[in-house]
Amino acid sequence: MPDPNAAAAARAAAEAVLAALRSADWGRALVVDSPPGAGKSTLVVSASRALVRDLGAGTVPVVVQTNNQADDLVHRLGAAGLSVGRLVSSSHEVPPAVLASGQVVTSGRWRDLAHCEVIVSTAKKWAWCNDRRAAPAPHFPLGIIDEAYQMRSDALYAVANLFDRALAVGDPGQLDPFTTVDDSRWAGQALGPLATAAGVLLQSHPHEPLRLPVSWRLPHSAAPVVSNAFYDRPFNAGTLPNERTLNLDRVDVGRPSDRVLDMAAASGWGYWELPSRYTGRIDAEIVDALVDLAIRLFQRNPQTACEEAPSGRRLTGDRVAVATAHRDQAEAVRVAMRDAATRDQPELAQVVVDTANRLQGREYDVMLAWHPLAGRRDATEFHLESGRLCVMISRHRHACVVVGRAGTAELLDAHPLAAPVYLDLPAKLPDGWEANQTVLAHLLLHRPA
Incomplete structure (x- = not known):
């Protein structure tokens, strides 16, 4: 059962948001x-219902960042009994499961959805509707903006005049939005096009953000670690200690992967530290270590128990993910995992392997992570990005295992974050260098002897 104190705090926070809207x-x-x-x-579903049913706000537009987020949210809104319009581009096909409730209508024109209580679409599609050259x-x-910290401010500027007031919900600890173009011309501009939408709203309309104080995903072993490293306000886990367990068949073999998995099953964390070595971006030893962890995990009959399944259930491949910093690293692990699946367990073919950017917002039972600084000669701004590491170690419900190399602490000491500091800009929290130090200190406590 959930922690009653956490549940009460979460209810109070949600009620405070709804009270503010009223x-x-x-x-x-x-x-x-x-x-x-x-x-x-x-919260977005509750706020939408309150605005439509209690406050008579008329149709409520919801702005999301990706089509996957939109489809997931539409499914939730329809299940809550709201009539939902899914504003789509001509190239996107809404999954049939989203339309199954009968509460969802799709169209490429917003006027076809004007009768709906809620209309959901991506920021890009809403910006297209806002192009007065096409139609009024x-x-x-x-309006409601979901994942507002992952939305660039230029996307906000393109849709801001669609509504008079905005409720913006997001996670400040995750990866900031990015662009592939040279962004140096906008450096130091608080309201520049590459700032976060939430940051621009707080700059333009100063107020203390309301906060949700409980994570229902992270187990009791992980919430304090992630909270201390990446957030300026603490939060708690929604479950009690030892309420979630990962059980593995006992083995006598002293393989490093088994020792790390035993540590993770017992404490929720494991750190496999390979010998210190400078490597290229594709480190074959780390690839092999991640695959070996997955192989041994499924060979040992993994069983998870939690508040949703107190009697336990077998861990399946689609509930395990591997996080990397770079796409070529992810591809190397993906190929090795696929090859291993043909020889060992079919579950390996279901394991999700992707970059932190693409895993953002998703949830798994067990996470395996390639430490961004492993084998590097320097600690660049990209690799010290706090949001990247935060995503990697905050996707799991049961356990997280990180694979790195010795020497990372010395690397951090030799390469403090050297990003330029601009006057009149609020300090970026958390500091990536400090967050990496905090996480590494914790991981070293979960390094098998």
Whole structure:
């Protein structure tokens, strides 16, 4: 069962958000900060229902960042009994499961969905609707922005005049939005096009963000670690200690992968530290270590138990993920995992392998992570990005195992974060160098002897 104190705190925080929405004096923008797995989507659904049913706000537009996020949210809104419009581009096909409730209507034109209580689409599609050269733009009293910290401000500027007031919900600890173009011309501009949408709203309409205080994803062993390293306000796990367990068949073989998995099953964390060595970006030893961890994990009959399945259930391949910093690293692991699946267990073919950017917002039972600084000669701004490491170690419900190399502590000491500091900009929290130091100190405590 959930921690009753955490559940009460979560209810109080959600009620505070809804109370603020009902207040007439909350201003033009309201930002809600959320830790990983705190129920952002649940809050968006509750807020949508309150705005439509209680406050008579008319149709509520919801702006999301990807089509996958939109389809997931539409499914949740339809299940809550709201009539939902899914505004789509001509190239996107909504999954049949999303339409199964009968509460969802799809169209490429917003006017076809004007009768719906909620209309959901990506920021890019809403910006297209806002192009007055195509058709008269819609206008709404209030809009909701989901994943506002992962939305670039240029996307916000393209849709901001669609509604008079905005509720923005997001996770400040995750990866910032990025661009592949040279962004140096906008460096130091608080309201520049590459700032986060949430940051711009807080700059333009100063207020203290409301906060959700509980993570329902992270286990009791992980919430304090992630909270201390990446967030300026603490949050707690929604479950009690030892309520979630990962059980593995006992073995007598002293393989490093078995020792690390035993540590992770017992404490929720494991750190496999390979010998110190400078490597290229594709480190074959780390690839082999990650695959060996997955092989041994499934060979040992993994069983998980939690508040959703207290009697236990077998861990399946699709509930395990491997996180890397780079796409070529992910591809190397993916190929090796696929080859191993033909020889060992079929579950390996189901394991999700991807970069931190693409795993953002997703949830698994067990995470395996390639430490971003493993084998490097320097610690660049990219590899010290706090959001990247935060995503890697905050996707799991049961256990997280990180594979790295010795010498990372010395690397951090030799390469403090050297990013330029600009006047009149708020300090970026958390500091990536400090967050990496905090996480590494914790991982070293979970390094098998």
